[in-house]
Amino acid sequence: MTSQRIGVSTVRLVVNDEPHELEVDNRMSLLDLLRERLGATGTKKGCDHGQCGACTVLLGGRRVNSCLILAVAASGASVTTIEGVGDGTELHPLQRAFLEHDGYQCGYCTPGQICSAIAMIEEAAAGWPSAVSADVGAAKVSLDGEEIRERMSGNLCRCGAYVNIVAAIADVAGGRA
Amino acid sequence: MREFEYVRAGAVAEAVRLVAADRDARFLGGGTNLVDLMRLGVERPGLLVDVSGLPLDQVTETPDGGVYIGAMVRNSDVAAHPLIRERYPALAQAILDGASGQLRNMATTGGNLLQRTRCVYFTDPTKPCNKRQPGSGCSAIEGDHRNLAILGASPHCVATHPSDMAVALAALDARVDVTEPRGGMRTIPLGDLYRPLGDRPDQELTVPEGTLVTGVALPPSPLAARSRYRKVRERASYAFAIGSVAAALDTADGTVRDVRIALGAVASRPWRAHTAERILIGGPATEAAYRSAIDAELAHAQPLRDNAYKVPLVRTIVVRMLEELAG
Numbered sequence: 333m334t335s336q337r338i339g340v341s342t343v344r345l346v347v348n349d350e351p352h353e354l355e356v357d358n359r360m361s362l363l364d365l366l367r368e369r370l371g372a373t374g375t376k377k378g379c380d381h382g383q384c385g386a387c388t389v390l391l392g393g394r395r396v397n398s399c400l401i402l403a404v405a406a407s408g409a410s411v412t413t414i415e416g417v418g419d420g421t422e423l424h425p426l427q428r429a430f431l432e433h434d435g436y437q438c439g440y441c442t443p444g445q446i447c448s449a450i451a452m453i454e455e456a457a458a459g460w461p462s463a464v465s466a467d468v469g470a471a472k473v474s475l476d477g478e479e480i481r482e483r484m485s486g487n488l489c490r491c492g493a494y495v496n497i498v499a500a501i502a503d504v505a506g507g508r509a
Numbered sequence: 510m511r512e513f514e515y516v517r518a519g520a521v522a523e524a525v526r527l528v529a530a531d532r533d534a535r536f537l538g539g540g541t542n543l544v545d546l547m548r549l550g551v552e553r554p555g556l557l558v559d560v561s562g563l564p565l566d567q568v569t570e571t572p573d574g575g576v577y578i579g580a581m582v583r584n585s586d587v588a589a590h591p592l593i594r595e596r597y598p599a600l601a602q603a604i605l606d607g608a609s610g611q612l613r614n615m616a617t618t619g620g621n622l623l624q625r626t627r628c629v630y631f632t633d634p635t636k637p638c639n640k641r642q643p644g645s646g647c648s649a650i651e652g653d654h655r656n657l658a659i660l661g662a663s664p665h666c667v668a669t670h671p672s673d674m675a676v677a678l679a680a681l682d683a684r685v686d687v688t689e690p691r692g693g694m695r696t697i698p699l700g701d702l703y704r705p706l707g708d709r710p711d712q713e714l715t716v717p718e719g720t721l722v723t724g725v726a727l728p729p730s731p732l733a734a735r736s737r738y739r740k741v742r743e744r745a746s747y748a749f750a751i752g753s754v755a756a757a758l759d760t761a762d763g764t765v766r767d768v769r770i771a772l773g774a775v776a777s778r779p780w781r782a783h784t785a786e787r788i789l790i791g792g793p794a795t796e797a798a799y800r801s802a803i804d805a806e807l808a809h810a811q812p813l814r815d816n817a818y819k820v821p822l823v824r825t826i827v828v829r830m831l832e833e834l835a836g
């Protein structure tokens with residue numbers, strides 16, 4: 333990341349295991365870079381204000397809203413988007429679970445839901461508490477429906493497919509617990 | 510959005526120097542508030558100094574048995590840290606009650622403390638707002654103020670501070686370390702960081718513009734291990750508070766030995782309930798005593814047309830919280 337001209341920087345990013353180097357307007361969000369410069373349009377723009385979760389990607393393995401991250405500020409990091417969660421031939425278990433449980437209607441929120449859920453399951457496995465955990469000090473988390481709903485509250489679904497989304501996630505999370 | 514330059518600061522001194530040298534410069538933490546305000550046209554910086562990579566990213570135990578949180582530690586890492594969950598559970602709860610998993614992964618401790626009000630006129634550059642544009646008037650006093658201040662407001666601004674984390678820190682007697690534009694380092698009790706709302710609501714802090722927050726110190730406290738946070742909002746999750754309380758209580762033989770109470774979403778800063786605390790200490794640990802103590806605190810409340818509901822809301826959550834803590 334270096335500035336050549338006012339307002340423009342060279343950004344280096346590894347996206348779905350592929351390295352990229354490109355000149356970017358400092359105003360560009362990571363979301364717009366993914367969609368408009370790299371053609372990775374799986375990641376969606378809902379609100380552009382951090383309010384809906386449609387733009388969720390994994391940055392260094394952690395879930396974030398790519399609409400509120402400046403691309404220049406992400407330079408040097410590695411990003412995983414919905415295009416990169418499977419292994420190239422097989423779907424990710426969460427992708428399969430969303431299919432099996434009908435975890436979507438229009439599908440617009442789905443990439444964000446799946447990226448978010450992947451990281452959320454890791455967070456719970458690491459023992460991170462949530463707002464509904466009875467004891468924030470407890471070492472173990474069990475991902476019941478209430479925990480899943482709270483931990484996924486940053487991902488809105490305007491079709492209201494929540495019931496099946498929770499079922500799909502519970503299926504995968506249960507398999508791990 | 511206005512074009513801007515971007516610099517990644519490698520050290521505190523460099524960050525402070527860069528921002529001090531340029532009136533249009535801003536520190537960038539996680540960006541979850543600043544980038545949003547830039548997109549809305551509320552903030553128009555010419556230079557962003559990214560401080561999120563500064564080596565102030567650890568939660569550590571202090572020699573006195575307290576805990577120190579570097580200003581760049583992400584909110585989710587504070588809430589998940591064993592020392593915080595064990596010794597200051599109200600802080601972990603307050604953070605987990607705020608925003609979403611994604612946002613907490615991005616938001617920094619310093620940025621959370623210095624996030625701006627969510628008053629709808631502040632975020633709309635087409636509307637008069639004394640905080641955004643000094644002297645233009647306050648649209649909220651006659652307009653939408655349902656979630657604005659009932660305590661400490663002024664005729665010039667009735668904004669609330671939106672942070673949950675700051676409310677817990679206020680109750681836990683946190684102190685904030687800052688480096689000022691000329692390089693001077695100071696430690697300030699959290700409650701003294703925010704300037705009371707007077708006739709210049711655009712001037713929000715007691716430290717000079719361009720001051721960098723470098724960390725937050727939590728003193729050791731036997732009370733804190735049983736502290737709690739309770740937040741009320743209009744939906745179950747992922748919404749700002751309409752009222753909240755962080756508290757800790759120590760009772761013996763039916764008497765209050767010590768107590769801490771801080772209120773959220775009622776003022777332009779986290780509101781430490783000093784009046785209620787003074788009345789409670791040494792008195793009976795009963796529901797009636799809790800009720801009259803919080804009533805004394807709220808006696809100075811000056812609700813507006815549409816936010817009087819906050820008075821009984823706050824009274825109820827404080828009394829219930831103290832009963833729970835005593836029980």
Ligand SMILES: Cc1cc2nc3c(=O)[nH]c(=O)nc-3n(C[C@H](O)[C@H](O)[C@H](O)COP(=O)(O)OP(=O)(O)OC[C@H]3O[C@@H](n4cnc5c(N)ncnc54)[C@H](O)[C@@H]3O)c2cc1C
Pocket residue numbers: 381382383535536537538539540541542543544545560580606607608609612615616617618619620621622623624625671672673674720721722723747748749750
């Ligand atoms: C949809 C949504 C919902 C939210 N819900 C909640 C909620 O329920 N509860 C809650 O508490 N919060 C909530 N938030 C706010 C969120 O917690 C804040 O945006 C976040 O904590 C800000 O931290 P940051 O590091 O991203 O700050 P930034 O956006 O980087 O910075 C915020 C401000 O602080 C300044 N700054 C940053 N770091 C420093 C520093 N070290 N020293 C001096 N100045 C600094 C910046 O210049 C800027 O003015 C929500 C936000 C969004 C978008």
Ligand code: SF4
Pocket residue numbers: 626628629630631637638639640641646647648649650657665666667668710
């Ligand atoms: S309450 Fe404060 S922030 Fe809101 S419009 Fe009035 S002056 Fe602006």
Ligand code: FES
Pocket residue numbers: 376377378379380381382383384385386387388397398399400
């Ligand atoms: S597009 Fe990023 S949260 Fe809505």
Ligand code: FES
Pocket residue numbers: 435436437438439440441442488489490491492493
């Ligand atoms: S499936 Fe349509 S928004 Fe969720």
